[in-house]
Amino acid sequence: MPLKEDELATRSGTHWRRPGPTPDRVCLMIGQLGLGGAEKQIALLARELNERGIRTDLLVMFRRGPREAEVRGSGVKIVDLGFQGRRPLLRGLTANVRAFCRLVRYLRRTRPQILQAFLFHSYLTAAPAARLARVPVLVAGRRSLGDYKKDHHLALAAERLATRWTDSVVANAQAVADDVRRNEGVPASKITVIPNGMPPRDFEQAPAAEVATTLPLVVCVANLAAHKGHRYLLEACALLRSRGRDCTLVLIGNGPTRTALKEQAQRLGIDARFLGARTDVARFLARADVVVLPSLHEGCSNAVMEALAAGRPVVATSVGGTPELLRGHGVLVRPADAEALANGVQHLLENREFAEELGRQGRAWARANLSVEAMTDRYVSLYRELLERRCAA
DSSP, X not given: OOOOGGGSOOEETTXXXXXXXXXXXXXXXXXXOOSSHHHHHHHHHHHHHHHTTOEEEEEEEEEOOGGGGGTTTTTOEEEEOOOOSSSOHHHHHHHHHHHHHHHHHHHHHXXXXXXXXXXXXXXXXXXXXXXXXXXXXXXXXXXSOSGGGTTOHHHHHHHHHHXXXXXXXXXXXXXXXXXXXXXXXXXXXXXXXOOOOBOGGGGSOOOOOOOOOSSOEEEEESOSOGGGOHHHHHHHHHHHHHTTOOOEEEEEBOOTTHHHHHHHHHHHTOEEEEEESOSOHHHHHHXXXXXXXXXXXXXXXXXXXXXXXXXXXXXEESOTTHHHHHTTSSEEEOTTOHHHHHHHHHHHHHOHHHHHHHHHHHHHHHHHHOBHHHHHHHHHHHHHHHHHHHHHO
């Protein structure tokens, strides 16, 4: 339960006195509110914290987006900070300095006991702001493996400095935690693993989408980016066609590789439908015979989680946190291997009873382990532990 008014943390100057065991106010910070997995998780966490009586503000650096609708009417306050990402250098720099000052002033005025930042730009910005505003506890989230940062030495140096100012790093999978410890040198004692969560609606049976095809339907939900491995999935579908196991492939998501992938699909002569970003993913999952995620690297995949919740059989590459999600109720294959993907999909299409049983097992496991309530319980427990540690210090 939240603290009573006379038990709330108070300030002397810009310093907080001893907070209670449960935070009264939390600020969550992210770059934007698009349809990505991290954006879904921050919206879910904000709503659930607020429903538990913990006042929650959602700080948006650059712009809002479709996920705003998921917190509208919940009591969560959305704050536009006004950072600029694509303006000319000088004008953008001036705007960003003003936005940073706006962030510090907001934190000083509202006095949250916890500031939690999601994704790279947010926790790099949140770290110095939290120190200047004397926020008691700063939490940084890691949502994916850090492979993309290995050749960016300046970014790594900035990240390590920010991590030094951070009280806890939350990884959404053990594989991500291991990557943070191994590549960033963060001690294990500073890392906590909290898997992503799903709202009750993700476990409800959605009406199946109408897709004009007589072939088995394979669905992939992922941004059209190179690291998602779509080109190997298209090659796998071509292999299936050569074996007489033709299928219709539905790709949900947008991204920079869309044009190249459409040209590849046309060249291979496969039935690939590019549907773009959608908010009715559950209807296509309900229609799918098999769900595939061919990523080359991954954190804790929301797409895999949603497929499990929908009770669909999954074929996915054995990267990042995906093996932690499938846990024996899915088919894991090597990354960047079209033949392995084709074999996995073919095995499920030819063994329907086995595929259905995998779907039932996955759904039961997801319901028991991946609810938004379980995720929020873990976050609140972490917040309390960090506040107690801060008080003791």
